[in-house]
Amino acid sequence: MPPKFGTSGLRGLVTDLTDDFITDYSRAFLDACPHGGAVHVGWDLRPSSPGIAEIVIAAIRAAGITAIREGALPTPALALAAMGADHAAIMVTGSHIPADRNGLKFYVPRGEITKADETEILSRLGQNWPHASSNGALCNGQDSAARYIARYTxxxxxxxxxxxxxxxxxxxxxxxxxxxxxxxxxxxxxxxxxxxxxxxxxxxxxxxxxxxxxxxxxxxxxxxxxxxxxxxxxxxxxxxxxxxxxxxxxxxxxxxxxxxxxxxxxxxxxxxxxxxxxxxxxxxxxxxxxxxxxxxxxxxxxxxxxxxxxxxxxxxxxxxxxxxxxxxxxxxxxxxxxxxxxxxxxxxxxxxxxxxxxxxxxxSLPARFTAADRLSDIPPERSRALIESLSTDTAACAEFFDASGAIESIDRTDGLRVRFETGEIVHLRPSGNAPEFRCYCEASSSDRAHTLLAEYLGKLQFRLG
Structure with missing residues (x-):
């Protein structure tokens, strides 16, 4: 599926993250959000990240804004450096997903962008972005990693x-x-x-x-x-x-x-x-x-x-x-x-x-234990159809969860979270930015939480695989 905003950041296949695509999103971010006159740029260690970062830097400079090249740096260290200078930041990363995918995380001077900011960015895409009369300055970040470590010492x-x-x-x-x-x-x-x-x-x-x-x-x-x-x-x-x-x-x-x-x-x-x-x-x-x-x-x-x-x-x-x-x-x-x-x-x-x-x-903490895992390579339309069926069809929902006993409550805040009268919980949710389906389970023992997880992953694999 094409790159899009998910639960945190913009992600997609590297092959879809073209120069024009990266430039468009970078310029739309600069047009929609405050940046304090400079943008710090960092990246992770996947092979495609340095090249994408250079496209981001070029887009920032073409807008007449100073680009600060931070290099390979943890996302929170990048955010700390940018926020400390009252600047924006862009992190090139696909986070935890495979190396054939990558993405961008955007930060305004106050911190990570909100969903409202995402909407504003999306509304500005597709413009014929002008080139500033002169390129913005380019400089390197200074001691950002050291400052991040010092925060904790x-x-x-x-x-x-x-x-x-x-x-x-x-x-x-x-x-x-x-x-x-x-x-x-x-x-x-x-x-x-x-x-x-x-x-x-x-x-x-x-x-x-x-x-x-x-x-x-x-x-x-x-x-x-x-x-x-x-x-x-x-x-x-x-x-x-x-x-x-x-x-x-x-x-x-x-x-x-x-x-x-x-x-x-x-x-x-x-x-x-x-x-x-x-x-x-x-x-x-x-x-x-x-x-x-x-x-x-x-x-x-x-x-x-x-x-x-x-x-x-x-x-x-x-x-x-x-x-x-x-x-x-x-x-x-x-x-x-x-x-x-x-x-x-x-x-x-x-x-x-x-x-x-x-x-x-x-x-010494209260005895509540969680277990979570995911199924990969699940088409998003199939995931959405399953959640829709379990959410609207009472009989289908009862059949899917029949092995866990009577249902006490259902929460549809995000996906489908079912609490049983035993106190156990099973939460099903399609990923927001990858072809994955996640399952979260909670019980009063670690063994039971993992047993639930294995059981429901098996059911999901049968229905979705």
Whole structure:
């Protein structure tokens, strides 16, 4: 399908991301959104990204605007650099999807664009864009990676992870060097693992069984307290405890929110429901899936109460900070885009401070467990037809979910989320920007959540495959 905006950013096949297409979207963004007179440009490590970035830079300069070439840099580090200078930013990345696809993420000086901004960009496409009387300036970014790391060392302190052995699953993450530097700056011993120059599409919500086996093996072989990684552009964390178990992103989010003293959480409907049972939080706001919807909810909450301690996070682990928070060693400023380092550092630092293992810290939380995965290469029209059928045909819905018992409630905020009288949850949702169909399950034990996931993925494969 042609490139389009999805849950976060514009994505499509590299073959469809032509020079004219990239130029049109870049110029439409500059025409529709504030930019502060300059645009920072960064990219991930997939093979097509540097070339696409040069097209973006040329489009910025042709509009008479300064382009700042940041190079290969994590998305949150790019956003931090741009927002700190009151500038816009464009990140060239396909995030966690395969290397035959790529895309753009757009940032205005306040942070990630909203769905309203997307609408404005789309309304300006297709123009015969004029060339400015003179090209905008071109310069290189300065110390953006170092400033990103300093954000966390200044907040948590240089001894926050002292004595801990942290593995870094480097693969092709654009943050692979930064992760090691950050862990060492926080006092940990960093052990680099499995670097590759071939792009690997790591999805932190759907880690394949072979990778899970390797993660557990590395934890045992290297006597690790934890192992960390990210997706391709490093706005989603992956954290593995010392026993080799992946800590889900929405659990990292809940722990990070608690450590920062947040009181209002904005999170998608698919996130773990443990937070509704935790006394730490005053208000939970559920949204559609995608960081623009989380950001919109955060901005609305802050408009209603500017001093509110608001955060947002997604089940993929990306964490958004909406207030000036206090850490053990200093304050940390808001950052309204998905970040990977904060939800990595905060739980690790909390465990060490409490004298616990990470697995022990997680075990102390309410017993709600999630499991998620996806089916790939599913035509979007087939996915939409299934959701429509299950949403409108009572008999079809009852038949599809009959093995799980009586249905207590159905939520159609985003896809189809079914809660059963047992308290278990199954959530079905087609991807917004890839030919994928996702399934999220929740239960009172990890084994049961994964059993549900396997059962419903099998049903979906039968219906959609």
């Amino acid at each position: 200044e907040t948590f302190g240089s001894k926050a992870l002292e004595g801990m052995r942290i593995g870094i699953y480097e693969h092709s993450s654009v943050a692979r060097d930064i992760l090691g530097e950050a862990m060492r700056a926080l006092g940990a011993t960093a052990i680099p693992l499995a670097r590759t120059e071939t792009f690997i599409p790591v999805d932190t919500e759907a880690v394949d069984p072979g990778t899970r086996e390797n993660l557990a093996k590395w934890c045992a072989e290297h006597d690790l307290d934890a192992l960390i990684s990210t997706d391709g552009d490093a706005d989603r964390p992956m954290v593995v405890d010392g026993k080799g178990a992946i800590v889900p992103g929405d659990v990292l989010g809940a722990v990070t929110a608690r450590e920062l003293g947040a009181k209002v959480i904005c999170t998608p409907i698919s996130a773990n429901t443990m937070i509704e049972t935790m006394a730490d939080f005053d208000r939970i706001i559920r949204t559609r899936i995608g960081s623009p919807f989380v950001i919109a909810a955060m901005e609305q909450a802050l408009a209603e109460a500017p001093q509110a301690r608001v955060v947002g996070y997604e089940p993929n682990g990306g964490f958004l900070l909406g207030f000036l928070a206090k850490g053990p060693s200093g304050e940390i400023a808001p950052l309204l885009t998905r970040d990977c380092l904060l939800p990595i550092v905060a739980p690790l630092a909390a465990a060490r401070r409490a004298g616990q293992s990470l697995s022990g810290l997680i075990a």
